[in-house]
Amino acid sequence: MEGIPFFLLRKGKMFMGIQVGDILIPWYGMFIVTGIAAGALAGYILLRGTEMAYDDFVQAACFVGLGAMVGAKLLYLAVSWDAIDFSRITDPEYLSLLMGSGFVFYGGLLGGLAGLYLCGRILHIPVLALARETIPVIPLAHGFGRIGCALVGCCYGIPYDGPGAVVYTDSPAAPLNTPLFPVQAVEAAGEFVIAAVLTVYIVRCRKQGKTPRSLGLYLGLYAVLRFFLEFVRYDDHERGIFLGISTSQWISAAVLAAVVLHFKRYKKTDCPL
Numbered sequence: 001m002e003g004i005p006f007f008l009l010r011k012g013k014m015f016m017g018i019q020v021g022d023i024l025i026p027w028y029g030m031f032i033v034t035g036i037a038a039g040a041l042a043g044y045i046l047l048r049g050t051e052m053a054y055d056d057f058v059q060a061a062c063f064v065g066l067g068a069m070v071g072a073k074l075l076y077l078a079v080s081w082d083a084i085d086f087s088r089i090t091d092p093e094y095l096s097l098l099m100g101s102g103f104v105f106y107g108g109l110l111g112g113l114a115g116l117y118l119c120g121r122i123l124h125i126p127v128l129a130l131a132r133e134t135i136p137v138i139p140l141a142h143g144f145g146r147i148g149c150a151l152v153g154c155c156y157g158i159p160y161d162g163p164g165a166v167v168y169t170d171s172p173a174a175p176l177n178t179p180l181f182p183v184q185a186v187e188a189a190g191e192f193v194i195a196a197v198l199t200v201y202i203v204r205c206r207k208q209g210k211t212p213r214s215l216g217l218y219l220g221l222y223a224v225l226r227f228f229l230e231f232v233r234y235d236d237h238e239r240g241i242f243l244g245i246s247t248s249q250w251i252s253a254a255v256l257a258a259v260v261l262h263f264k265r266y267k268k269t270d271c272p273l
Contacts, residue, residue: 028148035144036065039137042195046134046202056125057134063119064112071111072103079104079247105142105226106251112138135214136198139222143191150184157181158234173235181232190225194218205271212271213263220259227252 043057077084089095120127149155153171160181168174198214198221205212230249242250263273 027151028145028154031144031148031151035141038144039141042137042140043134046136046199049206050133052126052130052133056123056130059123060116060119060125060127060130061137063115065115067115067118068108068112069103071114072105072108074111075104075107075247078107104248106248132212132214133202135218136195136202138218139191139195139198143188143195146184146188146191150182150188154235155184156234157183158232160232175234180234183229183232186232187225187229190229191222194221194225197221201271201273208271210271211267211269213273216259216262217273219255220263223252223256223259227256 039061040058043061044054047054047057116127116131119125146155150166153168153174156168156171156174157166157180159175159178161179162181164182164185165179166182166185167179168176170176174180198218201217202212202214205214227249230246230252233246241247
């Protein structure tokens with residue numbers, strides 16, 4: 001079956017977004033901004049009916065966002081270390097490309113948690129309770145980011161000519177004119193499902209007057225999703241492979257084990273899954 005072509009070529013140059021006059025709005029950046037906007041709206045809705053302040057959510061989100069960017073870049077540099085051309089590191093164009101592209105979500109997650117911790121320490125905000133109530137924001141925003149990945153061609157899937165296959169006619173990352181598995185779109189759909197499941201769970205816990213175990217639920221669901229989707233990704237040189245398993249799969253397995261241990265501990269005030 002023919003794949004769905006992604007036409008990203010315009011006048012012989014890379015067309016990576018929407019052209020408005022002389023301004024190019026990149027697909028990836030546009031969907032990141034869309035994800036942030038959707039997350040801000042979702043955070044507002046999720047906090048309605050609680051005693052938590054939306055201003056606290058905004059401040060925590062800023063700390064989390066900054067930590068996530070730093071963490072995602074650091075882990076990307078770590079797993080891509082062998083592919084970095086250090087002879088060109090003083091070249092402003094190469095350095096700009098290196099620092100402006102390539103991020104690993106799990107690094108962003110760890111960095112975001114660090115940012116959340118610092119927010120609580122510095123601003124004395126109840127960040128743990130806040131995170132429990134607004135965690136669906138993370139998979140929601142991440143899902144929009146994956147749509148951006150699908151349009152640009154990064155994080156691409158294995159060669160595949162079945163239903164839903166995509167073909168990139170021009171991409172800075174993906175193999176060209178080759179039918180590929182739409183792993184980015186599948187992950188985006190999975191993220192939106194996780195966001196919906198978490199929202200329903202949190203609302204149910206509120207009705208029961210119990211504490212949602214939503215952080216552990218999110219981490220467990222995403223770890224399972226990411227572990228299996230890594231098998232149909234094809235960008236091995238960017239993911240880091242050890243003993244036939246990618247860096248993200250090792251992290252997913254560790255996260256899932258930690259979540260299982262976490263759920264073995266149960267308090268009367270905890271909301272059941």
